[in-house]
Amino acid sequence: MGIYFTVLSSGSTGNATVIQHGGTSLMIDAGLSAKRLEALFLEREISGTELDGILVTHEHSDHIKGLGAMSRKYNLPIYANTNTWAALEKSVGAIPEENRRVFETGEKHDFGSLRVESFGISHDAAEPVGYTFDDGSEKLSVATDLGYMSDKVRDAISDSDVLVLEANHDVELLRMGRYPWNTKRRILSDIGHLSNEAAGAALSELMNGRIKRTYLAHLSRDHNMMDLAKMSVRDAMESRGCFYRDHEFKLCDTYYDRPTPWDRVGEP
Numbered sequence: 001m002g003i004y005f006t007v008l009s010s011g012s013t014g015n016a017t018v019i020q021h022g023g024t025s026l027m028i029d030a031g032l033s034a035k036r037l038e039a040l041f042l043e044r045e046i047s048g049t050e051l052d053g054i055l056v057t058h059e060h061s062d063h064i065k066g067l068g069a070m071s072r073k074y075n076l077p078i079y080a081n082t083n084t085w086a087a088l089e090k091s092v093g094a095i096p097e098e099n100r101r102v103f104e105t106g107e108k109h110d111f112g113s114l115r116v117e118s119f120g121i122s123h124d125a126a127e128p129v130g131y132t133f134d135d136g137s138e139k140l141s142v143a144t145d146l147g148y149m150s151d152k153v154r155d156a157i158s159d160s161d162v163l164v165l166e167a168n169h170d171v172e173l174l175r176m177g178r179y180p181w182n183t184k185r186r187i188l189s190d191i192g193h194l195s196n197e198a199a200g201a202a203l204s205e206l207m208n209g210r211i212k213r214t215y216l217a218h219l220s221r222d223h224n225m226m227d228l229a230k231m232s233v234r235d236a237m238e239s240r241g242c243f244y245r246d247h248e249f250k251l252c253d254t255y256y257d258r259p260t261p262w263d264r265v266g267e268p
């Protein structure tokens with residue numbers, strides 16, 4: 001059957017990813033306007049009517065901007081944990097009871113034969129999570145907006161075939177950049193965003209022969225560039241003794257303004 005996914009948009013201007021498995025179709029986050037999400041759907045031949053629900057990672061606006069509108073328009077259940085629900089309530093508008101799905105972080109949910117699990121991440125939100133998608137032979141993990149790679153996150157995602165992993169910034173570019181010091185301090189903190197270097201360090205510990213591709217996600221437009229991110233991540237891996245050949249492992253692009261091609265998790 002296979003797990004297929006496309007990262008529709010990634011970055012602080014809006015995040016959304018669609019995952020399909022057999023007859024199941026799920027979106028993680030809806031951080032752009034409904035109009036923009038529908039335009040991105042068109043580019044990947046996705047219909048809002050075929051979605052089974054929206055999984056929320058956390059309540060920041062770049063993850064929930066179009067959440068209420070998409071849920072109402074397509075009658076979609078919203079899945080979020082208790083504290084995230086409480087935190088997003090005011091921003092999301094009226095959602096009927098049957099579309100309010102509350103889970104506890106770490107609970108498993110089966111959508112057909114696709115198992116979805118959430119895991120806690122460290123970010124300055126109410127109860128932020130990442131997600132894993134596993135059908136017993138293929139596994140995809142999505143981990144963005146994390147201040148650091150905790151042991152729990154590492155354990156949750158280490159047996160994945162494909163990762164969508166944050167590589168937000170180059171630390172020096174951020175330090176020298178235009179953001180106010182408080183914002184820089186937040187981004188660099190344990191409840192901020194993962195740097196290129198930190199993503200590479202994490203990958204060097206995660207590499208176990210199974211992970212075939214990692215999509216570098218949530219790149220800062222002010223303090224990063226895809227080529228720089230790829231180079232820094234690879235350097236960070238190699239400086240920790242983690243070398244790979246291009247046919248064994250690939251770093252892949254995500255974009256803030258266009259979707260990634262559909263990818264099958266089980267593809268070599």
Ligand SMILES: O=c1ccn([C@@H]2O[C@H](COP(=O)(O)O)[C@@H](O)[C@H]2O)c(=O)[nH]1
Binds near residue numbers: 011220222223
């Ligand atoms: O003026 C700003 C710009 C950004 N932020 C927040 O910082 C992080 C990183 O943003 P990037 O766009 O990836 O550089 C993100 O959480 C933004 O929301 C900010 O607070 N103020």
